[in-house]
Amino acid sequence: MKYGIGIDLGGTNVKMVVVHPDGELVQQTQFRFDQDRPMDWASGIKEQVKAISVRQEGCPEFVGLSAPGLTAEDGASIAHMPGRLKGLEGLNWSEFLGLKLPVPVLNDAHSALMGELWQGVAKGFQNAILLTLGTGVGGAAMVNGHLLLGEIRRAGHLGHSSLYSEGTTDIAGTPGSLEDAIGNCTLERRSLGKFTSTKQLVEAARNGDYFAMKVWLKSVWDLSCALTSFINILDPQGIIIGGGIARADDWLFDPLKQFLATTEWRAGGHQVELLHAQLGEFAGAFGAAYNALRLETEGENR
Numbered sequence: 001m002k003y004g005i006g007i008d009l010g011g012t013n014v015k016m017v018v019v020h021p022d023g024e025l026v027q028q029t030q031f032r033f034d035q036d037r038p039m040d041w042a043s044g045i046k047e048q049v050k051a052i053s054v055r056q057e058g059c060p061e062f063v064g065l066s067a068p069g070l071t072a073e074d075g076a077s078i079a080h081m082p083g084r085l086k087g088l089e090g091l092n093w094s095e096f097l098g099l100k101l102p103v104p105v106l107n108d109a110h111s112a113l114m115g116e117l118w119q120g121v122a123k124g125f126q127n128a129i130l131l132t133l134g135t136g137v138g139g140a141a142m143v144n145g146h147l148l149l150g151e152i153r154r155a156g157h158l159g160h161s162s163l164y165s166e167g168t169t170d171i172a173g174t175p176g177s178l179e180d181a182i183g184n185c186t187l188e189r190r191s192l193g194k195f196t197s198t199k200q201l202v203e204a205a206r207n208g209d210y211f212a213m214k215v216w217l218k219s220v221w222d223l224s225c226a227l228t229s230f231i232n233i234l235d236p237q238g239i240i241i242g243g244g245i246a247r248a249d250d251w252l253f254d255p256l257k258q259f260l261a262t263t264e265w266r267a268g269g270h271q272v273e274l275l276h277a278q279l280g281e282f283a284g285a286f287g288a289a290y291n292a293l294r295l296e297t298e299g300e301n302r
Contacts, residue, residue, distance in 0.1 A: 003021075006063075006288040008066045008067075008282070009068075009088075014048075015030040016052075059099070060101075063101065063103045064106070064290070066287060071149075076102065101296070102295070109140045110147055113142060115284060116242075116287075120277065121278035127143055127144060128141070131243070134183070137177075141155070157172070161177060163225060184197055199244075199248075201216055202248045224260050225259075240275045241274070242280070
């Protein structure tokens with residue numbers, strides 16, 4: 001039966017799914033790679049693709065990949081990813097894997113959104129935003145069925161939007177960014193050295209720590225203000241929130257909904273759906289597979 005492969009390359013491990021064109025999951029797997037061994041992640045992916053082809057008794061009909069960084073204009077590689085995963089920039093995956101079909105490449109956040117829209121919590125949506133809350137804040141947006149890429153495929157970096165014009169600059173040079181307001185990367189500074197992870201912070205708040213509650217609710221308020229701006233700019237049907245910080249569950253979503261009730265412009269009573277990401281750590285792999293399937297289908301229909 002016809003099948004495809006979705007590959008999601010992360011900073012320390014690789015996640016892969018084997019799927020049928022209707023999205024049915026055949027297999028999912030992940031493996032860690034040695035960051036100190038040059039291109040260990042690449043050779044591991046090649047080995048897994050070969051092993052999948054043997055198990056499925058034939059070559060895949062579509063293969064897609066997601067990775068951090070900015071994709072090239074032709075969508076065949078990552079064009080800009082400084083500092084990590086040496087060898088990724090400019091690597092043509094179709095040639096590297098020895099496949100006769102193109103292997104389109106997406107940014108990891110873009111791919112996660114595509115996955116959630118295909119087989120996740122926002123299945124069938126035409127207008128949606130995704131945010132991944134963790135060490136930093138990743139993002140992606142779809143408007144009228146089109147994934148926003150932008151001039152240099154930088155679109156969707158919502159974590160680097162500015163909330164405070166006089167705030168400290170983040171890694172992208174943005175003053176007072178959303179990423180710095182809620183990401184784990186700045187929690188130690190925001191909590192005056194008391195907490196190093198949002199998990200610790202929320203647990204302390206659950207146990208009645210007033211200071212922890214104050215820091216946490218300030219972060220969620222900042223997130224609600226950012227979402228209000230995104231809603232006014234992009235007018236989504238739903239906003240999908242994932243990443244490690246989303247594991248706070250009701251402790252995130254309940255106050256966030258309460259804050260949005262006071263800040264969201266609900267013209268005609270319309271309210272944007274706030275959704276918890278469903279596919280978890282495999283969202284990017286599903287999105288990579290769907291991106292490849294979609295492009296293959298478009299090519300066949302020309």
